[in-house]
Amino acid sequence: MDITDTAQQIVSGDRRALARAITLVESGRADHRAQAAELLGALPRDRQALRIGLSGTPGVGKSTFIESFGMMLTGQGMRVAVLAVDPSSARSGGSILGDKTRMDRLARDPNAFIRPSPSQTHLGGVARRTREAVALCEAAGFDVVLIETVGVGQSETVVAQMADLFLLLLAPAGGDELQGVKRGIMEMADVILINKADGDLKATATRTCADYASALRLLRKRPQDPAGFPKAMMVSALEDTGLNAAWDTLQELAGWRRENGFFDRTRAEQAQYWFEQDVRAALLAQLDEREARANMARLGAEVARGDTDPALAAQQMLAALGFNRR
Amino acid sequence: MDITDTAQQIVSGDRRALARAITLVESGRADHRAQAAELLGALPRDRQALRIGLSGTPGVGKSTFIESFGMMLTGQGMRVAVLAVDPSSARSGGSILGDKTRMDRLARDPNAFIRPSPSQTHLGGVARRTREAVALCEAAGFDVVLIETVGVGQSETVVAQMADLFLLLLAPAGGDELQGVKRGIMEMADVILINKADGDLKATATRTCADYASALRLLRKRPQDPAGFPKAMMVSALEDTGLNAAWDTLQELAGWRRENGFFDRTRAEQAQYWFEQDVRAALLAQLDEREARANMARLGAEVARGDTDPALAAQQMLAALGFNRR
Numbered sequence: 001m002d003i004t005d006t007a008q009q010i011v012s013g014d015r016r017a018l019a020r021a022i023t024l025v026e027s028g029r030a031d032h033r034a035q036a037a038e039l040l041g042a043l044p045r046d047r048q049a050l051r052i053g054l055s056g057t058p059g060v061g062k063s064t065f066i067e068s069f070g071m072m073l074t075g076q077g078m079r080v081a082v083l084a085v086d087p088s089s090a091r092s093g094g095s096i097l098g099d100k101t102r103m104d105r106l107a108r109d110p111n112a113f114i115r116p117s118p119s120q121t122h123l124g125g126v127a128r129r130t131r132e133a134v135a136l137c138e139a140a141g142f143d144v145v146l147i148e149t150v151g152v153g154q155s156e157t158v159v160a161q162m163a164d165l166f167l168l169l170l171a172p173a174g175g176d177e178l179q180g181v182k183r184g185i186m187e188m189a190d191v192i193l194i195n196k197a198d199g200d201l202k203a204t205a206t207r208t209c210a211d212y213a214s215a216l217r218l219l220r221k222r223p224q225d226p227a228g229f230p231k232a233m234m235v236s237a238l239e240d241t242g243l244n245a246a247w248d249t250l251q252e253l254a255g256w257r258r259e260n261g262f263f264d265r266t267r268a269e270q271a272q273y274w275f276e277q278d279v280r281a282a283l284l285a286q287l288d289e290r291e292a293r294a295n296m297a298r299l300g301a302e303v304a305r306g307d308t309d310p311a312l313a314a315q316q317m318l319a320a321l322g323f324n325r326r
Numbered sequence: 327m328d329i330t331d332t333a334q335q336i337v338s339g340d341r342r343a344l345a346r347a348i349t350l351v352e353s354g355r356a357d358h359r360a361q362a363a364e365l366l367g368a369l370p371r372d373r374q375a376l377r378i379g380l381s382g383t384p385g386v387g388k389s390t391f392i393e394s395f396g397m398m399l400t401g402q403g404m405r406v407a408v409l410a411v412d413p414s415s416a417r418s419g420g421s422i423l424g425d426k427t428r429m430d431r432l433a434r435d436p437n438a439f440i441r442p443s444p445s446q447t448h449l450g451g452v453a454r455r456t457r458e459a460v461a462l463c464e465a466a467g468f469d470v471v472l473i474e475t476v477g478v479g480q481s482e483t484v485v486a487q488m489a490d491l492f493l494l495l496l497a498p499a500g501g502d503e504l505q506g507v508k509r510g511i512m513e514m515a516d517v518i519l520i521n522k523a524d525g526d527l528k529a530t531a532t533r534t535c536a537d538y539a540s541a542l543r544l545l546r547k548r549p550q551d552p553a554g555f556p557k558a559m560m561v562s563a564l565e566d567t568g569l570n571a572a573w574d575t576l577q578e579l580a581g582w583r584r585e586n587g588f589f590d591r592t593r594a595e596q597a598q599y600w601f602e603q604d605v606r607a608a609l610l611a612q613l614d615e616r617e618a619r620a621n622m623a624r625l626g627a628e629v630a631r632g633d634t635d636p637a638l639a640a641q642q643m644l645a646a647l648g649f650n651r652r
Binding site for chain 1: 359364371458622633637
């Protein structure tokens with residue numbers, strides 16, 4: 001892959017170049033990692049998409065929401081990319097966005113780009129690659145990048161590290177109030193959307209929305225929130241209602257954060273976080289190479305048999321890695 | 327420090343040599359780390375102490391218990407070492423065992439050795455050094471090594487990685503049943519001791535003990551537990567009652583685990599864990615060196631300003647560390 005050419009193709013809106021570049025950043029091979037870094041470094045840094053994290057447990061209608069929301073945005077002339085961070089794919093090899101037919105109208109929209117979550121052995125790897133895919137989509141001129149995940153906690157933290165805004169999608173539910181949503185996820189949300197506010201569920205949705213609005217008022221006020229935020233709202237992805245209001249709300253929040261410096265500050269902190277994570281991951285990746293794995297196994301077995309002390313074996317391992325202690 | 331001499335002195339029971347060696351393993355300096363590893367590797371590996379982890383929230387009478395329990399053991403001719411893993415010392419610079427006067431009888435006992443927790447910047451560092459201090463005490467011929475910590479969760483996990491048995495000390499408490507003890511800590515305990523089973527508290531202690539005995543029966547049975555374990559018992563460190571029974575119980579459990587292979591298997595797994603932790607910590611420690619810190623700060627600032635991509639900056643950092651991607 002020619003880096004300069006690929007960078008230019010991505011910037012010019014070439015979808016196949018973008019898809020190839022995402023495949024490159026998803027690769028675990030060391031030479032691919034180096035190429036990916038070079039490509040990311042070669043991209044222009046003057047384009048900025050609104051990066052929206054989106055979480056919601058299965059069954060809340062996330063795909064339907066993304067499709068309706070995405071279609072509304074492309075209908076207004078915007079270009080929308082949808083990516084996924086899926087901790088379950090780490091286990092199953094599957095992918096929450098693998099089945100593009102879940103949102104086939106959006107998938108066929110020339111102004112939309114949908115990319116399933118990479119299959120990876122651990123969340124950290126998926127996370128880094130998704131962060132890089134976001135950067136590629138941004139350089140490709142998308143106006144909005146939606147980063148989807150499922151509501152299990154750890155993956156939300158990761159998505160929050162690459163998003164400007166965080167949306168939590170919930171279903172209407174009577175009585176059991178907080179639906180087992182972890183407090184940590186609640187605290188991350190900028191806007192909670194109660195989906196399925198239609199038909200028989202409308203009354204329940206209204207009550208659920210009021211419940212969450214109260215719950216949000218009890219949360220500690222964050223400096224990056226203007227008055228009235230975090231906010232709970234109702235939408236119906238099925239009936240296409242509330243989507244415009246939700247988008248206006250997100251824009252209002254993003255605008256306020258831009259004006260008050262929080263937007264850029266958060267991005268700066270996030271970039272530093274990913275830089276540090278990348279360095280650490282690369283240092284530890286030395287242990288994944290074939291010879292290193294063999295040495296770790298051999299020394300680990302000696303240690304387990306009690307033939308040597310863990311600290312001494314560790315020094316021997318470091319020496320085998322060509323590592324000279326100063 | 328001459329490694330061979332020091333190793334011999336430790337084995338011969340020289341307390342000052344032991345104290346010096348512990349100071350060496352507590353040092354963060356790279357040359358000290360290498361010396362410490364050499365020393366640990368030079369020690370004979372045929373001596374084995376019973377390593378007992380001990381946790382309990384402040385106020386349960388942990389110091390009094392350790393003193394009474396330790397005096398009972400030395401009274402039976404055993405040699406006892408007391409070490410500490412103290413996550414709070416990481417923050418405050420203080421130390422839970424810093425004040426030896428808390429257990430001044432035991433501190434003056436020639437068959438006891440008390441070592442406060444090292445002050446460290448993070449729990450991982452404290453943990454590794456305590457693990458190494460345990461190994462030194464073992465080579466010095468101590469029969470029992472008590473590793474004390476406070477009941478906050480994370481430090482218990484760390485202590486469980488270096489102990490053969492895990493004791494949880496609790497105070498008598500009416501009504502509120504589980505005293506906010508985290509389930510994870512409960513699940514780690516081999517024996518729960520209800521302390522202060524004396525005077526006015528005796529009836530409450532009896533009830534508390536029964537409550538915990540029930541709670542323990544509800545926990546998932548672990549393969550490393552013989553019938554009747556984990557167990558809840560009463561002690562009074564003040565009146566010196568129940569201490570012998572507790573010791574007999576610990577010995578019974580250790581004996582059963584030895585016979586059934588769990589004792590050695592756990593030690594083997596622990597040794598491998600520390601080996602792997604040591605290797606990882608050493609790889610990441612490259613970032614703590616002065617030049618590396620300066621480079622991290624410089625590249626981190628570029629990334630934060632948006633001048634470059636995190637992935638590219640990470641590659642530059644790795645190059646600065648003299649790291650060639652294969």
